[in-house]
Amino acid sequence: MNSDDLNHDDLLNHDDLASDIPAAATGRFFCAESARLRGDPMAGTASPGTVWVLIEYRGGWPPNGFDGLDLEAGTKALVSSAARAARARVLLVRRPGPRRRHGPSQWAVLRRQSSGAQEQLWGTWDRDEDLAEIVPALSSSGKPGFPPVILICAHGQHDTCCAVRGRPVGHALSGRWPELVWECSHVGGDRFAATAVIAPDGVYYGGLDAESAVATIEDHLADRIRAEYLRGYTDLLPPQQAAVVAVLGHFGPAGRNDYLVTETLNEGDHWRIHITGRPPQPEHIEVELQSRRSPPCQLTCRGPTMGSVVVYEPTSIRRA
Template structure:
């Protein structure tokens, strides 16, 4: 509870020291739709759009398990001109696929369904040394996405959860001041109690428990090709115990590039997993990580509802060279 007696789920999670490891939702395709008006509590689903176009986009996204997010630039002064949309796809090689477009009328969003049905344009991920990528992540005037650099999303969906606005907007402000062309506020991404949440797409990396200062440091490191274990919720192409295994390796051996470690094998035995993680030099070539699952006591996990529930936590209990 706050000093005023109001419940904030992120404050409660920090007081309990809730683990953020292994909490990134699974997925590899994202649809971003710039929407400058008020966001409904349920995001895209609640928009008053042309029914046929809306159904078309929803069906196409569902077919490839894409997540549809509304986005906007931070600040009160809305940009002028057509609104943008994007379809971003993660690929394990780092040569992600992206397609961007603009829309003025609802019917223009039908292009999203077409893009979801196509392969998209292959573009390098922005890791250092990737061909055609600018070496300085702070270069001004480079649009977020079409040039191949990641898009940085900050959940600021206050109508969905108060903490997303209270903690997300200061982070969006700080990141937008540093990288104005890469950063967008977005609707709900999951894990309200870990606000402020930042998702880098199409890299598929979730960060949580951020504030203005830590977010600039974390995103700066990410853009420079170094993912740190601190604040890492997980990689979206991995399942929770695998996310926990990679986080444990990063914690022990230090930051590494998004694709420097690969999950090569997973064996489950009840509430335990043995996960083989292989790495690129100079990191260790192969490691066996044991991960154990446990369930927390019942707690109130979001601001919006009084209901309580438990969460599954994934602990890495050992990291050994294989």
């Protein structure tokens, strides 16, 4: 079908073209635009996890990603079962820009250890059955020393904003770091598109555009994590994530492993979180936060049901 024959609805449901339609031209609800107008806080919204399975898939991505693919049933069940056992998140990925039509596709298992060590295992697949190699990889030690993978959610069949805002960001980043950047399927927090996940670092960023994404990732790769677009670290609980974001905002950028959450106390809607810093960061910091529920609102483009989320607002940041 020629793109000239598509109407706005067709384009918004077409992964390759969704980013070409200006939001104002459609008269539709866009969750990311609405979240910006409301001023939704991003801190504390990173999805939990320390293991990721990436599967390069060049065809169309179903709304539910890997689960919706028409793959050989036995292999798909093996991968799904092993991923659940490892508490791994399975993401479909593809390179930004024109899709490569020939040659083997890649898969990867990325893991962040509790020590902060990072491991990766990579392989290729031609036939569905080749994906069974992911199963032993999930229970094997990976290899250190790889650069991190930059994942940009561009899953238009899951949420329109992920494609509209994600694809330009993926394009901008791939122009700078072509070997590191992949578009990926749904990672959570559609209303914070464009979202970037740095794995296996386990760092979520949100609210990005092409310019801010390049600056943010440049700082990240230099181990200078800033608070401005940070949603959180995936190995922390939401209030702990929000506390670390508050500390970075208060004391300035720091490395991924420069702050360690050492104590978390909760009483009702009040949280007190102790954070230990590595030099030259402050050695002991205490953050107090108040949790509250947001007013009901539409949180995603495709989900018209009203929802409410828990927000963690810092009320005190001090050296302990």
